[in-house]
Amino acid sequence: MRPMAQVCMVMNLDKCIGCHTCSVTCKQTWTNRPGTEYVYFNNVETKPGLGYPARYEDQERWKGGWTLDRKGRLRLRAGSRLRKLLTIFYNPDLPTIEDFHDPFTYDYARLITAPPGTKSPSVSARSALTGRELNPRWGANWEDDLAGAPQRARSDPNIATMSERVLMDFESVFLFYLPRICEHCLNPSCVASCPSGALYKRSEDGIVLVDQDRCRGWRFCVSGCPYKKVYFNHRTGKAEKCTLCFPRIEAGLPTICSETCVGRLRYLGIVLYDADAVTAAAATPDPRDLYEAQLSVFLDPEDTAVQSAAEQAGIPHDWVVAARRSPVYALIARHKVALPLHPEFRTMPMVWYIPPLSPVADATAAAGYDAADPDAVFATIDALRIPLQYLANLFTAGDVAPVRDALRRLAVVRSVMRATQLGLEHRNDAAEELQMSTADVEDLFRLLAIARYEDRYVIPPAHAEDAGRLLAQHALSGCTLESEGAPGMGGKGPSTGGGPVSGRDLAGRLHLRLVAEPTGRDQ
Amino acid sequence: MNGLRGINGFQLFWWVILPYLALATFVIGHVWRYRYDQFGWTSRSTQLQEQRLLKWGSPVFHYGTFAAIAGHVIGILIPERWTHDIGIPENAYRWFSASAGTLAAVLVIGGVAVLAARRLFVARVRATTSAVDWVALILLAIVIVLGIAETVGVGLLGGGYDYRQSVSLWFRGLFAGNPDATAIAHAPLIYQVHATAAWAVIAVWPFSRLVHAWSYPVWYLWRPFVVYRSRVASRPNEPGTSGRRWRRIGVRY
Numbered sequence: 001m002r003p004m005a006q007v008c009m010v011m012n013l014d015k016c017i018g019c020h021t022c023s024v025t026c027k028q029t030w031t032n033r034p035g036t037e038y039v040y041f042n043n044v045e046t047k048p049g050l051g052y053p054a055r056y057e058d059q060e061r062w063k064g065g066w067t068l069d070r071k072g073r074l075r076l077r078a079g080s081r082l083r084k085l086l087t088i089f090y091n092p093d094l095p096t097i098e099d100f101h102d103p104f105t106y107d108y109a110r111l112i113t114a115p116p117g118t119k120s121p122s123v124s125a126r127s128a129l130t131g132r133e134l135n136p137r138w139g140a141n142w143e144d145d146l147a148g149a150p151q152r153a154r155s156d157p158n159i160a161t162m163s164e165r166v167l168m169d170f171e172s173v174f175l176f177y178l179p180r181i182c183e184h185c186l187n188p189s190c191v192a193s194c195p196s197g198a199l200y201k202r203s204e205d206g207i208v209l210v211d212q213d214r215c216r217g218w219r220f221c222v223s224g225c226p227y228k229k230v231y232f233n234h235r236t237g238k239a240e241k242c243t244l245c246f247p248r249i250e251a252g253l254p255t256i257c258s259e260t261c262v263g264r265l266r267y268l269g270i271v272l273y274d275a276d277a278v279t280a281a282a283a284t285p286d287p288r289d290l291y292e293a294q295l296s297v298f299l300d301p302e303d304t305a306v307q308s309a310a311e312q313a314g315i316p317h318d319w320v321v322a323a324r325r326s327p328v329y330a331l332i333a334r335h336k337v338a339l340p341l342h343p344e345f346r347t348m349p350m351v352w353y354i355p356p357l358s359p360v361a362d363a364t365a366a367a368g369y370d371a372a373d374p375d376a377v378f379a380t381i382d383a384l385r386i387p388l389q390y391l392a393n394l395f396t397a398g399d400v401a402p403v404r405d406a407l408r409r410l411a412v413v414r415s416v417m418r419a420t421q422l423g424l425e426h427r428n429d430a431a432e433e434l435q436m437s438t439a440d441v442e443d444l445f446r447l448l449a450i451a452r453y454e455d456r457y458v459i460p461p462a463h464a465e466d467a468g469r470l471l472a473q474h475a476l477s478g479c480t481l482e483s484e485g486a487p488g489m490g491g492k493g494p495s496t497g498g499g500p501v502s503g504r505d506l507a508g509r510l511h512l513r514l515v516a517e518p519t520g521r522d523q
Numbered sequence: 524m525n526g527l528r529g530i531n532g533f534q535l536f537w538w539v540i541l542p543y544l545a546l547a548t549f550v551i552g553h554v555w556r557y558r559y560d561q562f563g564w565t566s567r568s569t570q571l572q573e574q575r576l577l578k579w580g581s582p583v584f585h586y587g588t589f590a591a592i593a594g595h596v597i598g599i600l601i602p603e604r605w606t607h608d609i610g611i612p613e614n615a616y617r618w619f620s621a622s623a624g625t626l627a628a629v630l631v632i633g634g635v636a637v638l639a640a641r642r643l644f645v646a647r648v649r650a651t652t653s654a655v656d657w658v659a660l661i662l663l664a665i666v667i668v669l670g671i672a673e674t675v676g677v678g679l680l681g682g683g684y685d686y687r688q689s690v691s692l693w694f695r696g697l698f699a700g701n702p703d704a705t706a707i708a709h710a711p712l713i714y715q716v717h718a719t720a721a722w723a724v725i726a727v728w729p730f731s732r733l734v735h736a737w738s739y740p741v742w743y744l745w746r747p748f749v750v751y752r753s754r755v756a757s758r759p760n761e762p763g764t765s766g767r768r769w770r771r772i773g774v775r776y
Contacts, residue, residue: 081744088739089581096574097647129572130646192748195740203753213561216738217568234572234651237565237732462754 002275003299003310005319006186006206006350007249007268007459008328009258010338011179012448013356014410015265018145018177020044022257022266026181029256030243035235037103037128040140041242042257044179048156048390049143051178053099056228057157057342063093064226065189065345066282074283074346076192076224084195084220093223097234101139103128129234146175158393174385176356178394181257182229182242183341183349184208186273186297187282190241193224198239204462205270206350207244215239226345250462264451269326269458270319271333271350272299272310282346287397290343297348298333301326322460327447328352335436335444337406339395353395354448355406358385381407409434413444530704537719538704542697545726552729553737566735567656572647576637584634590627591670594620599694603687617683624674632671635664659731662724669717677713690714 026042045051059065063078078084078093097103104125114121127134143152153159184201188208191199198214199221201207210221210230217237221230230241245255249268253259258266274297281293299306301323310320323329331338331354338352360380381404382388388407392400412431416438419426431441447455530538556564570577598620606616642648642660652660677684693707707718728734 085740085743087582089585090574090578091570092578094570094574097571127647130650132646188749191750194750195743196738197740197742197746197750200750200752203751213564215565216735216740217565218740219568219570232568232571234569236562237567238562464754 001277001299001306001309003272003306003313003315004203004206004275005310005315005323006271006273007184007244008206008271008326008332008350008352009181009244009255010267010328010331010352010354012263012265012267012354013176013178014354014448015263016044016177016179016356017263018044018046019262020141021260021262022179023140025256025260026242029245031240033235034128035233036231036240037105038097038100038140039231039233039240041229042179042181043140044177046143046146047176047178047394048153048159048174049146049149050152050155052140053095053228054138055099055155055157056095056226059226059345062095062223062226062228064224064228065347066187066192067346068283068285072283072285074187074279076189077226078193078220078224081195084193088195088218088220091219091223094219095222095228097129098138100231101136101142102134104134104136146173149173149175158390161393161398162387162389172385174358174387174390176358176386178341178353179257180227180229180341181255181351182208182244183227183347183351184242184244185350186275186278186294186348187346188225189345189347190221190225190230193220194218194239195220199230199241202246205246205249207246207249208241209243209246210239210241212236212238212240226342226347227349249459250464252459252461254457254459258457264456267327267331267447267456269328270323270460271326271329272301272306272315272320272323273297274299278348282348287344287346288399290346291340291396291399291402294340294343294348295333295336298329300333301329316460316463319460322458325458327455327458330443330447335409335440336402337409337444337448339402339406341395342397343395344397354410355391355395355403356386357407357410360384381411405434409436409444410448412436413441413448416441417445417449528705530708534704534708538693538707539697539702541719542702542722545722546697548726549728552726553734556729556734564734564738565732566738567651567732569648569651572651573641573645576641576645580634580637580641582634583630584638587627587630587632587634590623591631594624594627598687599691602695603685603691613685617678617685621674621678621683625679628671628674631667635667639664655727655731659724659727659733662720662727663733665720666717666724669713669720673713673717677711684711684714686710686714690718694718 022042023040023044027040030036030041031039040052043052051057056062056064059077065077066074067077069075079087104127106123107126108123110123111121124133125136126132143149146153184207186206188199188201191201191208194215195218196214196216198211198216200209200211202209215238217232217239219232219239221239221241222228222232224230225241230239232238233240245253245257248255248259254266254268258268277297281297282290284290284293299310301307301310301320307320310323311317328338332352338354340349340352342349360383384407388400388403389398391403392398396402408430412434416426416428416431418424431437436444570581603613603616607613639660642652673684673686689706689710692703696702707715724733
């Protein structure tokens with residue numbers, strides 16, 4: 001066992017209203033520069049739909065992620081390393097800018113400089129690549145709220161594999177939103193695809209980054225990532241990707257997309273996993289078993305053997321404590337309501353999703369549906385408007401059972417908590433069948449419904465002081481204020497006035513409580 | 524310095540001093556660029572902007588160029604005496620040089636034609652080209668067109684010219700510290716211009732996108748698939764320098 005820590009995100013799709021605030025704040029923070037106009041580290045897709053770039057989920061076409069060779073060994077779907085070096089002058093699997101969109105702005109100056117006349121001046125779109133006029137035909141948010149769905153949505157790769165019945169049911173249309181960032185995978189195919197070794201996974205927190213100095217623009221990471229979350233900056237000629245806002249994560253703060261999410265649907269926390277088990281799990285023969293395989297890679301932070309192994313492996317104590325309090329681990333492993341996005345890509349993605357509940361589509365046809373007892377959704381999960389098969393194609397490589405169970409657990413939390421709070425009678429059989437204790441239900445209610453800031457984000461700050469210790473010899477030169485007895489001694493970042501770890505600093509920013517104490521709000 | 528006997532000052536400057544200046548620029552320029560501008564060191568791929576022409580132009584050009592470079596190694600770096608000694612007669616060498624060279628030339632000119640058309644006429648690609656790239660690409664085009672004229676026009680269709688008795692001697696002499704300027708000074712004009720433009724390319728090389736040639740990632744064949752990195756201590760940067768140790772003279776940060 002080789003425990004490693006990974007910062008992981010869960011998004012509760014049940015709450016996403018598709019407001020794109022995450023995309024906007026992310027773009028303002030990271031990609032509001034020339035060359036990254038078309039780059040969305042975070043984007044929100046309407047499902048069903050083609051996504052961004054168009055049909056990125058179709059790996060028959062784009063050859064992203066991993067596959068198994070004849071002997072069952074893991075290999076990059078795009079081919080061998082030698083093949084990469086030979087096709088380096090033209091990457092056959094790279095999307096063009098048309099698959100994203102020709103980035104454009106508007107020639108606003110014309111509104112002011114237009115000559116006087118009777119017609120109102122209008123502005124036309126200008127390409128950011130060439131400065132010429134263009135007619136936009138596709139974009140990151142083109143199919144928002146099913147815009148153009150009658151023409152396009154049937155090309156959604158997740159629908160293409162669905163049964164005839166579901167295709168016909170498409171007449172009773174459904175939609176939900178899927179916010180996407182980089183998955184910061186445990187088995188990242190972008191890292192494996194980079195010939196320069198410029199992409200790397202940080203061993204402390206698992207964040208996948210591009211070293212801008214080492215990137216040589218060979219662009220195999222772009223095609224290697226099955227989620228198409230590595231982008232090519234057309235000005236600098238270098239790859240860029242979601243950084244999971246590592247400067248914020250290192251400071252114990254949530255990513256900007258999480259911080260600004262108005263639906264408060266994102267969760268961030270630590271997951272401990274066994275690095276030695278990743279490759280074998282990713283090579284699970286049946287794609288439908290990959291969800292369970294990935295679950296088996298995670299280590300239970302309550303297990304004392306895991307705790308001591310983690311501390312022996314150099315994971316700081318406060319990180320192990322944070323792992324025990326991790327909302328992400330709870331949602332993924334303890335309650336099993338969160339599911340990975342496209343586990344069949346075999347990259348072991350680390351941004352998981354709680355599937356969305358939806359209204360019952362056809363109440364009369366749903367077996368066991370009782371209009372007088374709306375909380376008995378348990379029996380009618382299969383009749384929800386969003387087809388289970390569609391969700392399964394997204395989250396479990398087509399296996400409906402885990403999706404059904406996750407949705408049932410969500411439904412149970414609703415019915416039990418409603419009954420509890422209104423003092424109604426309720427049957428416990430559903431919860432029992434799902435092996436959910438009252439504590440489980442209340443814990444899920446706390447995480448999903450109350451969803452306080454401190455419960456959603458449990459992020460231990462990075463231990464930068466360990467890195468500094470290596471440089472300690474430098475301090476022996478006497479040119480420092482931080483040696484024994486000197487005025488700067490023991491300083492670890494700006495002082496918060498000697499108060500507790502949790503509290504508010506001058507900027508009004510909430511510090512996250514790191515030591516596990518099952519108390520309520522801060523005093 | 525036998526090779527310098529009987530040449531005038533201009534020839535000395537043009538065939539001896541300029542090449543050495545170009546070589547010095549090449550070496551120092553690369554050291555500077557590598558230390559100062561890792562961020563700018565990239566292939567500057569434009570495949571994102573345009574694919575259909577690149578699909579044919581780029582591989583054909585690059586593989587053709589490899590063949591052309593191999594041909595130059597055989598023809599310029601390997602002395603004529605060596606091929607003679609292992610029993611390759613001059614006729615056979617010249618036949619091989621002309622035919623294999625022509626094959627490489629066809630590939631290179633085909634690739635260059637597509638790539639040049641792409642760079643000139645595809646607006647998205649043209650917009651990415653910096654000034655120094657234009658200089659490098661135009662010089663490269665001159666070298667290629669003249670090189671093809673030599674291989675095909677002189678070597679294959681014309682009477683042939685034994686550059687190994689003139690250009691090669693001068694070129695190797697430069698590296699031996701004994702350049703035979705007389706030999707190149709009496710070579711046909713087309714070889715002289717080809718050689719001059721080639722030195723210009725060498726001089727511009729470290730400042731252009733051509734540096735990506737040194738980054739061909741052979742190491743990828745051996746390295747582990749997933750790269751992990753951990754935080755290491757590093758000295759804090761000098762304020763305002765963003766870690767760059769070399770600065771422009773006279774600029775305070």
